[in-house]
Amino acid sequence: MGSSVSCCGNDKVEEGLTLGGGGENVNQWRIFTYKELHTATNGFSDDYKLGEGGFGSVYWGRTSDGLQIAVKKLKSMNSKAEMEFAVEVEVLGRVRHKNLLGLRGYCAGNDQRLIVYDYMPNLSLLSHLHGQFAGEVQLDWKKRMKVAMGSAEGILYLHHEVTPHIIHRDIKASNVLLDSNFDPLVADFGFAKLIPEGVSHMTTRVKGTLGYLAPEYAMWGKVSESCDVYSFGILLLEIVTGRKPIQKLPGGVKRTITEWAEPHISKGRFKDLADPKLRGNFDESQLVQAINVAALCVQSEPEKRPTMKEVVLLLNTAAPVAARIKSVKYSEDLMARDQDDDDDDDDGDGRNGYEDESSVYGVFGALEAQKMEAPFRRYGERR
């Protein structure tokens, strides 16, 4: 961090400081006092609560100069939470991009840790797809594509444009916030990893959210940029279909979004995948393109997934030539793998065991690991 963290118990306010070691990727922020944030949020009143996550609660507030803010307040002080706070502030200070939620400030003193962001009036993508706004048709097709593209550009920046590169590790619908124009801002960098130059992947403790974890990461803690690409693929499917990454079926059975989508895709029934809430109002070529891109992103083998640069390019391509070439490859892969699965399913349970990842999970079934392996946290929770 470019500057020391000062205690928020005192009333001193430092302004215009920068984090991130200078250069272009710096962010304007300031240190808030606890008193200031307490006043802004009406004493962290429940009426001002925007939501709750693993880190703590998020409150709406208004500063004395009229700025609307969102204040994330650490729920309990322990080394894990402290680390998350430090990582989030460190990473936020390094990034500056129209599709990343920047740091407005923080407060760290005694046993209080709070992070201050700009308030995003349209809240999270999750609230529009599955939450309090899910019944409304605010999120039409055009907005969905804008959200998908903007989120992809934010992740591209993290992977390719900031030094050292950053892997987010928790790309999901609740971490995509929407401004007044429904432009998306990727948020929540508490699990982010800075990748030293020349390092292609690292092995770490698995963090993130069930339903979005890439198989190699869920099983072996192998983390690379392509883990975010995988999570983005799930997010893209979620945006297009309006379905949760993991659905609970009657009898406690869980079905992943990829398991549900796979038969439709392999039969070319793309239109069946569109969110019924769209009532048929979508651009069919964009729908096919988005699903093809998602299919590429959620391949089991990380090396087969596109980079975020390719993802942005493909999502931008009106004529889906590149995607078509790859999707043909994908279909061939799928058929070959189906054949393998038929051959190798010795115990007749439809699954071939854990030894051979590709045959177990198929091109598209990587979430199987997350459904089976305890003790992952449920959808919407963090590990």
Ligand SMILES: Nc1ncnc2c1ncn2[C@@H]1O[C@H](COP(=O)(O)OP(=O)(O)OP(=O)(O)O)[C@@H](O)[C@H]1O
């Ligand atoms: N800047 C913001 N503007 C508006 N609403 C926000 C803002 N930041 C967070 N929220 C709201 O608060 C909720 C909780 O956010 P938080 O990041 O703490 O948790 P989460 O992403 O839901 O869960 P997790 O802990 O698994 O990341 C979000 O889903 C969102 O609705």
